[in-house]
Amino acid sequence: MATGEGSKSVEPEASSPGNRCCGVAAGDVGPGKILVTDLDGTLLGGTDADRLRLRNALTRHPEVTVVFATGRGIDSIREVLRDPLVPQPRWIIADVGASIIDGSDLTPVTALESRLRAGWPGADRVRTALQHFPALAYQEGVSQDGRCSFHLPRTALTPELIDAVAGLGCSWQYSANTYFDVLPAHANKGNALVALAEARGWSLDSVLVAGDSGNDRSMFGRGAHGVIVGNAERDLPAAVPVAEAAHRPDLSGAAGILSALQDLGWVGSDYPLVVGYHRAPITWTPDGWHTPSSPNGILPTLNSVFTGDLRAVWAAGVVIEPDESAAHLDDHDTGLPLAFLPLTSAEWSGYFHRACKEALWPILMSQPHRLRFDPAAWAAYRAVNIRFADHISVRAAPGATVWLHDYNLWLVPGRLRETRPDLRIGLFHHTPFPEPDVFAALPPAAEIRAALSGLDWAGFHTEVFAERFLGSVTDQPPRVGVHPLGIDRAAIEELARTRPLDRRTTVGPVVLSVERLDYIKAPVQKVDAIAELLLRHPELRGTLRFRLVCPPPEPGITAYEATRQVLERRIDEVNRAWSFGEWQPIEYCPRFLTFPEVIDHYLAADVFWVTSLQDGMNLTAKEFIAAQAAVGGDGVLVLSRHTGAAEQLSSGALLTEPNSPTDLVEMLHRALNLAPTQRRERLACLSASLGQHNPAEWAAEIITAIQGTRQPRTSTGRAA
Numbered sequence: 084m085a086t087g088e089g090s091k092s093v094e095p096e097a098s099s100p101g102n103r104c105c106g107v108a109a110g111d112v113g114p115g116k117i118l119v120t121d122l123d124g125t126l127l128g129g130t131d132a133d134r135l136r137l138r139n140a141l142t143r144h145p146e147v148t149v150v151f152a153t154g155r156g157i158d159s160i161r162e163v164l165r166d167p168l169v170p171q172p173r174w175i176i177a178d179v180g181a182s183i184i185d186g187s188d189l190t191p192v193t194a195l196e197s198r199l200r201a202g203w204p205g206a207d208r209v210r211t212a213l214q215h216f217p218a219l220a221y222q223e224g225v226s227q228d229g230r231c232s233f234h235l236p237r238t239a240l241t242p243e244l245i246d247a248v249a250g251l252g253c254s255w256q257y258s259a260n261t262y263f264d265v266l267p268a269h270a271n272k273g274n275a276l277v278a279l280a281e282a283r284g285w286s287l288d289s290v291l292v293a294g295d296s297g298n299d300r301s302m303f304g305r306g307a308h309g310v311i312v313g314n315a316e317r318d319l320p321a322a323v324p325v326a327e328a329a330h331r332p333d334l335s336g337a338a339g340i341l342s343a344l345q346d347l348g349w350v351g352s353d354y355p356l357v358v359g360y361h362r363a364p365i366t367w368t369p370d371g372w373h374t375p376s377s378p379n380g381i382l383p384t385l386n387s388v389f390t391g392d393l394r395a396v397w398a399a400g401v402v403i404e405p406d407e408s409a410a411h412l413d414d415h416d417t418g419l420p421l422a423f424l425p426l427t428s429a430e431w432s433g434y435f436h437r438a439c440k441e442a443l444w445p446i447l448m449s450q451p452h453r454l455r456f457d458p459a460a461w462a463a464y465r466a467v468n469i470r471f472a473d474h475i476s477v478r479a480a481p482g483a484t485v486w487l488h489d490y491n492l493w494l495v496p497g498r499l500r501e502t503r504p505d506l507r508i509g510l511f512h513h514t515p516f517p518e519p520d521v522f523a524a525l526p527p528a529a530e531i532r533a534a535l536s537g538l539d540w541a542g543f544h545t546e547v548f549a550e551r552f553l554g555s556v557t558d559q560p561p562r563v564g565v566h567p568l569g570i571d572r573a574a575i576e577e578l579a580r581t582r583p584l585d586r587r588t589t590v591g592p593v594v595l596s597v598e599r600l601d602y603i604k605a606p607v608q609k610v611d612a613i614a615e616l617l618l619r620h621p622e623l624r625g626t627l628r629f630r631l632v633c634p635p636p637e638p639g640i641t642a643y644e645a646t647r648q649v650l651e652r653r654i655d656e657v658n659r660a661w662s663f664g665e666w667q668p669i670e671y672c673p674r675f676l677t678f679p680e681v682i683d684h685y686l687a688a689d690v691f692w693v694t695s696l697q698d699g700m701n702l703t704a705k706e707f708i709a710a711q712a713a714v715g716g717d718g719v720l721v722l723s724r725h726t727g728a729a730e731q732l733s734s735g736a737l738l739t740e741p742n743s744p745t746d747l748v749e750m751l752h753r754a755l756n757l758a759p760t761q762r763r764e765r766l767a768c769l770s771a772s773l774g775q776h777n778p779a780e781w782a783a784e785i786i787t788a789i790q791g792t793r794q795p796r797t798s799t800g801r802a803a
């Protein structure tokens with residue numbers, strides 16, 4: 084490594100306050116952190132996987148401004164920018180410091196360049212003056228601006244040549260035992276950096292410079308942090324004091340830069356496991372963060388993934404308007420590594436309320452007559468899925484495992500397979516999966532099939548759902564697994580044993596349903612069945628109570644609102660028709676309860692009534708069993724045969740057909756009239772069938788299953 088800046092190589096004069104931004108577009112003065120990096124051997128050095136990790140880290144941290152500092156000219160830089168593994172620079176120092184370019188439009192910053200090039204005699208004069216040095220070979224075909232570049236053997240770097248350059252009033256740089264650059268007296272990467280920093284108002288202690296060769300030497304010692312990558316020219320580490328480049332990793336190229344950024348705390352780590360679900364385990368409201376009350380369900384189950392020392396991140400959507408501050412997104416006390424994807428309420432409405440709930444949900448629930456397909460809503464669904472995939476991609480380490488959840492992210496696997504073929508991608512369906520002919524009723528069925536073929540693994544609660552999936556995704560079907568989800572039985576049992584013993588506040592049998600308001604749970608059919616039961620068995624009037632705990636859905640879902648209106652009208656009609664004194668047959672609770680309150684209802688019930696027309700699993704049935712068994716109860720479970728739980732609990736539950744009004748009435752009446760010994764025997768059977776398989780074990784099994792799928796489809800990690 085050698086330089087020849089001579090006495091004429093001086094710092095550019097400081098700009099006055101009035102022209103500090105001269106020649107540079109306003110609008111981004113004073114960014115948080117700045118990475119100034121050489122290209123060849125540094126930013127472009129190392130493996131594709133290293134470069135991918137660095138690019139993703141910089142994408143995750145847009146507060147880090149990227150500046151190229153390279154010996155290349157602008158035409159060569161344009162080629163570099165076509166590489167998808169290269170982060171986009173905001174500024175470019177080119178031509179070994181003779182050029183400064185605005186990275187947003189690749190135009191020169193002439194006010195700064197004119198200072199750096201002061202006294203430049205021009206390339207023609209330089210070539211003429213040096214033509215008697217036969218070892219100099221001009222770099223033909225290389226874009227050069229404000230400099231003159233040659234190939235030169237180190238043995239030919241003689242005092243006579245150096246004197247000739249000085250006689251032209253120029254400086255020089257020699258690097259890689261090959262490249263001899265004749266430059267204007269003031270031009271080098273370091274001087275260009277100082278000029279740009281002054282123009283932008285940067286403090287140099289907020290800058291990290293990265294290099295590997297002789298022409299990077301001038302960037303060190305300017306007051307910035309420094310990293311010399313592991314594959315640097317031998318002379319560079321020796322020429323730069325440790326105080327000027329404290330970061331000297333053994334890692335080459337991009338990996339060395341990333342190591343320094345992480346040591347400085349400017350970027351966070353990427354993750355070997357990324358969990359993707361469209362919701363977070365917490366919800367932001369004007370009153371602050373709120374968490375779900377039940378220890379079971381998708382959200383609490385996913386919480387269990389992050390116990391212990393597992394390095395993972397949860398990618399989730401959050402609704403926040405553009406004019407709202409996003410500062411509160413990191414202001415939660417969950418202790419979970421959450422990576423929020425901000426969505427506006429309009430985006431959420433098109434994506435979730437309309438596409439998910441009006442098009443996909445009816446098909447999943449085998450209710451194709453309810454399908455309402457809107458191309459504009461589907462465009463919103465597609466756009467959100469693409470953003471979700473990219474959000475996941477920049478957080479996933481090379482070769483990482485991605486665990487997606489449910490139909491809300493059906494298009495994510497296809498996008499990830501295109502952009503990140505190195506990933507192992509799995510998706511667990513918490514919902515049922517329809518028959519192939521029902522699935523085919525979706526207008527975008529082909530698009531969904533193509534995206535799902537990007538999966539390595541797909542999981543389901545039952546064999547039936549898995550078989551239906553394989554019948555629908557026939558091109559490149561992924562490996563499938565059947566993993567029925569359990570509950571945190573120990574937590575429920577402990578809570579049940581601590582509840583007050585005087586739970587019953589009424590005389591007579593109590594039938595309980597706990598479910599979100601959704602037509603697929605058949606709440607209206609249950610109310611009709613109660614009316615029919617009272618008609619057939621008038622002796623139950625004045626004693627039977629049907630307690631329907633039915634929290635409202637998220638506002639904005641048209642089909643659910645229509646169900647609520649019909650349900651509340653029918654409840655009012657039945658109560659008015661059958662009320663007796665202060666007694667009414669239906670107790671309607673349209674609000675969210677704390678989980679201890681739900682446990683109290685489980686313990687007070689004689690019959691737990693689940694009538695889903697379709698259900699992936701139904702964890703409330705399992706919660707009821709655990710709570711009753713914990714206190715020696717004898718509650719009866721009436722369970723829809725169309726739930727995933729029916730496979731596991733059929734030996735102890737009374738299975739009902741919710742599509743048959745007669746069966747609903749008769750099976751409920753049978754449950755109310757079971758002898759005490761039969762009730763206890765059935766509950767004991769249900770308790771044994773329930774087992775102790777908890778959500779944390781379930782999650783660990785699925786992660787292992789995804790990681791055990793085929794090797795990544797390419798080994799480079801290069802984005803498409």
